[in-house]
Amino acid sequence: MENTIFDLMETHDYENILFCQEKTLGLKAIIVIHDTTLGPAAGGIRMWPYQNEQDAIQDAVRLARGMTYKNAAAGLPFGGGKCVIIGDPKKDKTEGLLRAMGRFIHRLNGLFLTGIDVGTTIQDMVLMRMETPYVVTVPESLGGPGNSAVATSFGIFQGIRACLKEVFGNPLPQGRTVAVQGIGAVGDELVKYLLNAGAAVTIADIDQQKVDTLASEYKVNVVPPEKIHTLDVDVYSPCAMGAVLNEHTIPELGCKIVCGSANNQLATEQDGDRLAQRGILYAPDY
Incomplete structure (x- = not known):
């Protein structure tokens, strides 16, 4: 700083x-x-x-x-x-x-x-x-819009569809694998959109109660938070805190696409280059 x-x-x-x-x-x-x-x-x-x-x-x-x-x-x-x-x-x-x-x-x-x-x-x-x-x-x-997480998560869902089309030539999530990190207000809604579209979803969150609640209601896989970015999946969707894409985590990524709602996902500007060098499509969080 x-x-x-x-x-x-x-x-x-x-x-x-x-x-x-x-x-x-x-x-x-x-x-x-x-x-x-x-x-x-x-x-x-x-x-x-x-x-x-x-x-x-x-x-x-x-x-x-x-x-x-x-x-x-x-x-x-x-x-x-x-x-x-x-x-x-x-x-x-x-x-x-x-x-x-x-x-x-x-x-x-x-x-x-x-x-x-x-x-x-x-x-x-x-x-x-x-x-x-x-x-x-x-x-x-x-006089407000109500729960903005619904609109936000739908925007992320559409972003994932666009990325799927770019990488695989088909925007449909059906049969695709997605790892969602963070199941707060936005992540929770995103998981539901993905499941309804036929994707296989794995979730992780530091709040175990949120994980247990969602896993009891929907067919999702669960992994520890420190493992979610390493999974061999089509899409990794960071929906929690920022700086999750850095010099330590990028070499561990098992995905082809990164698209999520978390702010400031790149720890540094150089991390965008690191993703490109690995051939991973990154949808900027803005």
Whole structure:
């Protein structure tokens, strides 16, 4: 990481990095605005138990920059931004903390539009919405789109179909093998799309309860999280945390295609070259 915050901002053209704290409620968060050339910055709110402040900053800035590219590639009138809350979503999340986060977002007066991400839920967004209208992924009853994971997972499913056509000449998932890493809101829906299309699916997640629940309802194979990327499959679909494609994991990949919903899947720009050298088709996460 660069020596100072301003070095970081200058190197990658960030507009704003805001540090938010509400001591009495235990809130520590970072909001990053990368670029607003096309419109207000849009990106989700992630809650994660980062080991240190530097890790949180690094994640937030990479995610915000990725959102700039995603929104531009999709032709949307938005720039890129992201918010990360430092904390364990299973232990540290409270109504007070979430509403305080909503107040910080409101102070930006629409410069940053946000919604769910890793570690946050649509119910969390409802609480933040009590403090600001700039939280957009809320139920239809509150004027929002409802569960955005359904649309997101369908987009990944269509991306997989496009990759299958490119590699095999046929977009149909029937008879193809897919390894899905991470079965949160998006991964769970993606698995269902794939199964309904006739694919054979293997899953992995650090949350064993999620794995057990999905495996009890659907015909899927289960492997430990550290093994999922090594499987001999047609498609590897990372749908959890980023930087899963790196100098250590790429030589271990057993797939022909990488296509998933995880943000910042490449640990470094050089990892894209490593995938190309191995002849693996990579669908960028934006």
